Amino acid sequence: MKAITLSFLIVLAFYSFSNVQNKGLFEFREFQKAVNNQTRTRTGEPGARYWQNSSDYKLEARVDDSKNILSGKGSIVYHNNSPAALKDIHFRLYQDLYKRGTARSVPLPVEDLHDGTFIGSLKINGIQYMIDNKPVNQNQITIFCTDLCINLTDSIPTGSSAVIELSWNFTIPSSTEVMRHMGRYDDNFFLGQWYPQVAVYDDIRGWDDTPHLGLKEFYNDFSNFDVTVHAPDGYIVWATGECDNLNSVLDEKIIEKLNYALSHDSIVSIIAPEDHKRSIIKGNVWHFTADHVPDFAFAVAKNYLWKGTSIIADKQSGRRVLVDIVYPADSLQYSKSIVVARDALLWTSFEFPVIAFPYTHATSFFNGSRDGVSMEFPMIANDATRADHNLHTAIVAHELFHNYMPFDMGFNETLFGWMDEGWAEFLENRFKGDNYSIYEQRDLKQYVSTAGTLSDSPLITASAELSFTSFAFMYLVKPCIALMLLEELMGGETFLQAAKAFMNSWNGKHPSPYDFFYTFDRFAGGDINWFWKACYFDYGYADLGIKSVDKNKIIIERKGNIPVSIRLEMTYDDNTQEKIYRNLNVWKTGATEYPVKIKTRKNIQTIILGDKLIPDVDNSDNVYQR
Template identity: 35%
Template sequence: MCVFISICSFSLEAQSLNETRDIKDAYTKNTRSRDGQPGVKYWQNTATYAISISADPPSRLIKGTETISYTNNSPDTLNKLVIKLILNQHKPGAARYGGSGMDYQTDGIVIDRFSIDGTDGLWDNTNNTTLVDVLLKKSVLPGAHINLEFDWHYDVSKQAGREGMIDSTTFYLGYFYPRVAVYDDYLGWDKTEFTGGQEFYNDFNQYSLKVSVPANYVVWATGVLKNPEQVLQSAIIKKLKIAATADSTISIANKEELLQHKVTLQAERNIWHFEASNVSDIALGLSDHYLWDASSAVVDNKTGRRAEMQAAYSDTAKAFRSIVHDGSYALNWYSHNFPGLPYPYPKMTAFEGNADMEFPMLVNDSSIDGPEGRRVTDHEIAHSWFPFYMGVNESRYAFMDEGWATTLELLIGRSFSDPKAVDKTYRQGRVSHWATDKLAVSQIPIITPSSELKDGYRHNAYGKPSLAYLALKDLLGDDVFKKSLHVYMDRWNGKHPIPWDFFYTFNNVTGKSLNWFWNNWFFSSNYIDLSISSVQKNANGYAVSIANIGGFAIPFDVYLEFADGSNQVIHQTPQIWFANEKKAGLAIKTNKKLKSLRIDGNLFMDSDLRNNSWTTNP
């Protein structure tokens, strides 16, 4: 018996992609190229940050001082700088994405001193914005540097969100330093106000971070600890060295060691010095009672390079007891499977907070028992590649990082757990809420700037683009998909890719225009609804006509049940929608009698299942 499905396809005239005027300008200026590569005139700005802060819990006061050496690599003369004070989002009058309790509110960042190239300037601390324009008396010419100095202080908020007070002697500090906003080739100054909803867009910078804390406080931060012998007791350093080549979890500091003051040196204060290069942000956690575990994972089979996986957590956080094991697995798996590029940093630390939020080399995770906790950790670690390795503009194109992290959490989950259960979790958490929603917010095109979204943000940042990437993987096959993805990542790591760089790179590497697919998934108001229009018996078997009512070019399976009791499942890739996105015909060659037929998109949840099956008339 032969069951054969054929589709008619013919080449369509290549579609073009909509480019808004800011994007068109980038191509005109040759900062980007329509073959997907950085243009011959691509540039990006950068800075060197030397930051020192001090904390003295349970006081919530954090004091900081920094010097920023900012380099203008653009062809433009900068008459002003835009400074981001992200923690001003805590100010009572600040614009906020959602509500906030009184314990979330603080006075924001207070600038105590500010200078430009050695000359002190005045700073107005009264406004509630997270963006401050600093007009320059002397412009920064193309290729020139400018030096800024800030002294500042702020109170850690009692209610922690992505950062804040975890308990009276445990703080998570994120977004805590004044920084220069991104100035780039298509936006100019990034003037996206931080409201607590959308995420970030940062330059790749060099950081030196010194954190002064009382004895017996441990600091975990982005970057490499440069002075372990000046802050840690020798037995702890020895255990860290063992963990750096160990496959199993090693307790670096347990409860007794912490209580007996056997972890840090016993000077009145210790200054922890971290350095990180070519990263887009730094963050840190500190505590006097968090347990500390570590291990490591091979992240590059070719060279044998290992990355450290560490965890810092309270004695009661049961889920964190296995997080070093699970995190090590993730570092290794992501490095060698999807995305399949070595973890780009020397270490990763999971710090117990309540944010479930990624930072370079750090994740701030709540303690969640069971598979859900592991899924969250996998998701946050996946962000190491998107957006930290790739430098995407999360505040404008969140699908360029959240969509990938959502896809990666699914793929890694299938590797160690029952794929059916993982798929079910994905459908429930990532798809069903918008797939079954008839309101307009579920049909906003993915390409819409994330900064303009509210209710549609979650749909457009996570589930929808994740399905688009999975549909693309199905369309191209794993080999071509991965090859194209790697070229995209190789071209744009450490830079600022925009969606068109991704689209055009895939067109370029595959050697064919996928614009029909990009238009279908990213620029449309499509949704998911397939319908069986008709099933006709003919001389060769059956002719099935399927209507794509919702419009998304999804892959799906055709489940055939024959009168003799036999069954067959046949997969259709999104290629079936290439010739005609609205309808497709299937020719089922068989000499058997078909009893029933059903189409099922699995992860691609159909919004109306009533028209997905057909049964022969008895």
Template identity: 30%
Template sequence: MRKIKIVRLPLVLLLLIGSFAAFAQQGKENNQKDFGEFLDRKGNSYRTASGKPGEAYWQNAADYQIEVSLNDSTHILSGKVSITYTNNSPETLDFIWLQLEQNRFTPDSRGTLTTPIQGNRYNGDVDGGFEITNVTARVGAKGANSSKYLIEDTRMQIWFAEPIPAKGGKATVSMNFAFKVPQKGMDRMGRLKVKDGWIYAIAQWYPKVAVFDEIEGWNVEPYLGAGEFYLEYGNFDYKVTVPYNHIVVGSGKLMNPNEVLSKELQNRLVKASSSDTTVYLITPEEIKNTQLTRPKQDGTVTWHFRIQNSRDIAFATSDSFIWDAAKINLPSGKTILAQSVYPMESNGQDAWSRSTEYSKASIEYYSEKWFEFPYETATNVAAEIGGMEYPGLNFCHYNSKGASLWGVTDHEFGHNWFPMIVGSNERRYAWMDEGFNTFINYYSSNAFNNGEYPSSLIQTRRYNNYFTNEGREGIDNYPDVTDTRNLSMVAYMKPAIGLIMLREYILGEKRFDNAFKSYIKTWAYKHPQPNDFFNHMENVAGENLSWFWKGWFYGNGNIDLGITSVQPYGGNYLVNLENKGDFPMPVLLEIVYDDETKERVKLPVEIWQRGDTWSYLLKTSKKMKSVEIDPDKVTTDINLGNDLWPVELYK
């Protein structure tokens, strides 16, 4: 029998071993999975880990020259487009893809065939679509012409006789096009019959180049309905020929006012350009007085516009417009023009007569708060469209009044920052467009005219019926996939509420604003992806927010922080907390003492790293009366019943 030597261990070491064994038996879990990375957000030469474009970042460009004419008897818009395409990518391109969005308005389009029988907001006419002729494509100034192309639904592929060279190669594509302007244009464009004539709201009206990027290659999702647009930046020079008695407003600057406006109208325009209050260009009484307002009294007239560094253009034309304007003051000292056009049906101080006032205030606020507005005009157009945005031009419903008109005007102008200046992919990430814009609208509305139309968005718990509904969907859903009944929450409200919580509850105003303004400036006129936003906000704000991005933007769970008990502890108090929600959040406590004084304590999110309970030692010589979580009710905590101690105070 082998003799075993007994080794006597010190008592302290025995205790440590015993403690370790007990811990190992319990197998205690932590919550580190909530705090870890949930996406591959590592940087590379194209997009850095700090959320900036990398040294190898590139994006292609498209410049447009367009000439069109409107036949107001047949409602047909016809013309020609010439596109100069610059391939800045590191690879040669044998072809390019274009978007033909008017092809949505045909009976067999994918958008028509995927519209529910009961219909939705994106119903549209089906007697339209593009007629495309005389297609030519050429690489460089002396390349061979090619006319090879194919059209598939709302996409058009054009081939070249030779590849477009990488890193700066240029190609030219031209074609003629025509389409019947739909009366119902999916609540984005169309035409409206009013007492004095027709209003044409023209958008998605020319063949436009799809984005080619290092993430997806060609972004060729079809135009179905809810998914909006993803477009390259470039310069636009366009001419619109209309009957002599029409007024045209469009994205960018009117280049030939002396050819299309009477001397009297030119003088009024100069006056409006230096006035902080609204000036009539065409009064309600002058709608049909072409002798006063137009230089010609028969035939047609051509209106010429230009806009630079834009991703799209739109215009409106009618013989039935009231027209007014005022000066916009920008932070740099530059002044530009706010203007509105609307029919007699929209006239009135409780309605569209205040549109230019609203437009001016909206543009001035966002320019001062976030980033200066870059275009020469900001135009609001009354049409039969709930609200739709284009660079420097909106379509808003002609029946809107008061708070409704302010809200839609401010929202659509807010889109000039997201996604017109910051060029995100609306077809995939509606929350980077609608959500960010809804967020900035909250502050603009509260600032307008001393709070004339205050926003209730910060009352986040009024949305808890949605957050607790089993049919809710996540922010990361693509818009065309999302149930249209949920789209307003998924694309607009939930991401906006998330940013409000981030600013007002998690980071604070200074850190958030520094980061958000830096994000806008960094990605102005570029194409950020979700990771670029996440990385940039973290790096500038100095905070790892993986737990928040994962829980709120890429999760479908809820917040539920609670107080389980408060107990005396050595002359002080222990406030015992629990996290019953699906992801962690910091805990803001407000303590009220018997003498009615108050104290606030913010516990960091890291208290939940080791588990779902935490005890906070409140050191005080005073007698506690009550303690409450999130006293301002900024978070969407779904359970009010455990926010306050003692619970009797709820009664």
């Protein structure tokens, strides 16, 4: 009887462990806790008790072009929807990246360094915590790089809100350094990460207190914004959200052309060169609102040109989306980008992932820098230009696709930046197709040189191993290739269904990697943990080779652990050819060899394994010659 009981307990314990680990797929303990708390599930859907916090921002920004300073003030109403009373609160002071002496993971020019964000005043529920950039009580304030933590005098109870009043200013980066997400570009400005932002408190980790060191990107709550921008005289403002006082700031003829673009498919020169020969700006105080977005950014420029068109993103409702570009007048390269931008959003709305573009407009602001960094924000992107036209247009599309991920789906880019960047890179390559493929031109080459080296690590822990030299590979190349392999494994239609389900379940929420894995599991038609482990959890690389050839079969050896499909092109002695394909699921058992049977009596002259789209770190054994 004791033996039976002990055996039963062992079986029960093993079953429980297997259930927790989802048949062997490793889970972080934080995710296991979230499942137990019913905020997450192992089906990939949000749990019955899922929650997230949010803020209502009412801010004013004043851009001083003579002193190169942004000054801001306003209020934030922070809503605590979590089940916990919050004893502290974290703010992100992104401009402290430029603070002298702070830690950072990217090189910055000396001329851009300053004293950091100056907090003139910070009150929470009427209690003063900072004044003149100094803590009222040193024991309540901790600043670590860009993270400002305040130990609250009074907790924020669950289900209640806190009113935050603050003022601040900082010096706007303005060097010719091209590795900037924002700043001054000649006489024009793009302002992102410009306000003290309440950090995310979520159901998995609690407060996201990870400082921004310049390389990893961002993780934001979905919030509402009411923003007033005081621009320098003669400047126009473009931003996240909608401007509701255009009649006070723009000439009526410009507004007429904008309204025409908003309602027609044709491309309209909203501001053409001849428009700058007359006064088209009536005021310098611009007011914008944006609801349920993860961030707010704006551009301020003078003498720029503006083109726009609109698409019907949702045929059922007839909802139109403005697609527009704002650019310097010195190059035709910019003006051609609007066609790519328009076609990209039509493609996502009706071809893949067949989800209507989620916002009212998509603005590409070209800052005039060459070969610099482009950076996405909701409804507006800060774009540099590339000398290569194809690369330039591909990056324009890439930044626009970020409106789906991470802006419609609030990924944690700080910990898992490969999620949104991988999807954007995947969409970009699927959209461009045979016309131009960054995957073929750049990603595969970098995969061959980097996969399996010291610059490579498992995607699930990529953030911990990220370096300046490995960023593009870990956040763009490797996850893009993993998604392309996943699509091939599942088949295009099934993959599309899974992608739509994932996006529909998690739009406006904070999906984790496991929500991605488990959603696709539902559609896979079988256990694909072997794929997740190889492509997301394990060290490894893709490498197939021809091990041996005889008259009846070809032995293909899997020397790397990343599963890829087998594609063979054979030429026989009578010069006829045959192609053989095996899906990458032939490796699901963990086998390191696969026999390809030959059904002809012809003599094989040559065999070529793989093609230009299949990753393979060593193709020296991919050709057989008799």
